[in-house]
Amino acid sequence: MDSVPLGIPPDQWISYVDYRFKEKTQETCKRNAEIRKKQIVSHIGSSKPNSRRRAEMMAETGQKPGRGQLYLATHRNEDGSYVNEAAKEICEKIELELSQSTVDESEILPNDAVGKVLGKEHSGRVRCLGLGAVPGRDFRQTRHRYSDLNASSYNNGSCSSQWQEKYNQMLNAHNQIQENYREMMNAFKAYMIMKEGRIPEEFAGIFVSPPHSTSSDAAS
Numbered sequence: 001m002d003s004v005p006l007g008i009p010p011d012q013w014i015s016y017v018d019y020r021f022k023e024k025t026q027e028t029c030k031r032n033a034e035i036r037k038k039q040i041v042s043h044i045g046s047s048k049p050n051s052r053r054r055a056e057m058m059a060e061t062g063q064k065p066g067r068g069q070l071y072l073a074t075h076r077n078e079d080g081s082y083v084n085e086a087a088k089e090i091c092e093k094i095e096l097e098l099s100q101s102t103v104d105e106s107e108i109l110p111n112d113a114v115g116k117v118l119g120k121e122h123s124g125r126v127r128c129l130g131l132g133a134v135p136g137r138d139f140r141q142t143r144h145r146y147s148d149l150n151a152s153s154y155n156n157g158s159c160s161s162q163w164q165e166k167y168n169q170m171l172n173a174h175n176q177i178q179e180n181y182r183e184m185m186n187a188f189k190a191y192m193i194m195k196e197g198r199i200p201e202e203f204a205g206i207f208v209s210p211p212h213s214t215s216s217d218a219a220s
Contacts, residue, residue: 012195019197041086045074049190050130051183066105067128068098068113074128093117110139131189133182 004013019025045053050070057065057073065073071094075087082088097113098105105112110120114127126133192199 016197025197041075041090042083043074043087044077044083047190047194049186050074050128051186064106066112067108067115067126068094068105070128071114090117108139110135129182130186131193132186137178137182 001014001017004010053073054065054070057069072091075083075091077083082091094113094117097116101113103109103112118127121127121135124134126135189199
């Protein structure tokens with residue numbers, strides 16, 4: 001505790017050292033180490049949040065990367081080789097799906113390339129999206145439901161192109177708010193874990209779900 005690193009407040013360092021030496025923390029670290037040994041497909045993602053990686057890739061290419069591009073980026077070395085044979089097999093399947101895809105792969109969809117290759121997501125996470133992502137929120141099921149409703153209800157020409165354009169603008173704005181909120185909460189959660197080593201109970205509730213429209217709001 002006396003060996004405080006340069007640039008770190010002494011009180012934070014003391015709290016960190018105290019946490020690291022707790023018996024419960026030691027047990028958790030040991031259990032996590034055993035779990036990592038069983039990991040078949042490793043990655044090179046390190047601790048960088050995928051939200052930041054997505055922004056960096058978008059700045060480089062000018063295009064928003066989807067889950068497929070993120071998966072490939074975190075399972076190939078700088079020289080282009082795959083991290084291991086298991087990752088190579090999966091990445092080649094994803095690349096094939098991307099080349100044959102008929103959907104917008106920049107969108108987070110359950111039937112995108114990653115979904116087709118790796119299968120249905122667990123209820124508590126969405127691959128390639130980092131901390132806090134869950135299928136019910138990030139797959140934006142309401143967007144497709146209301147898009148289908150729009151197509152079936154207004155194909156008769158009763159809805160003018162002006163109202164169609166306003167509808168699309170509102171829908172895009174809603175989706176952007178959801179995206180910004182998710183990335184902000186992912187960054188906040190990662191920062192809290194880095195500082196505290198866990199999510200304190202008093203903060204756990206804020207990571208459950210983002211603000212969203214009710215069905216009546218959406219219908220209006």
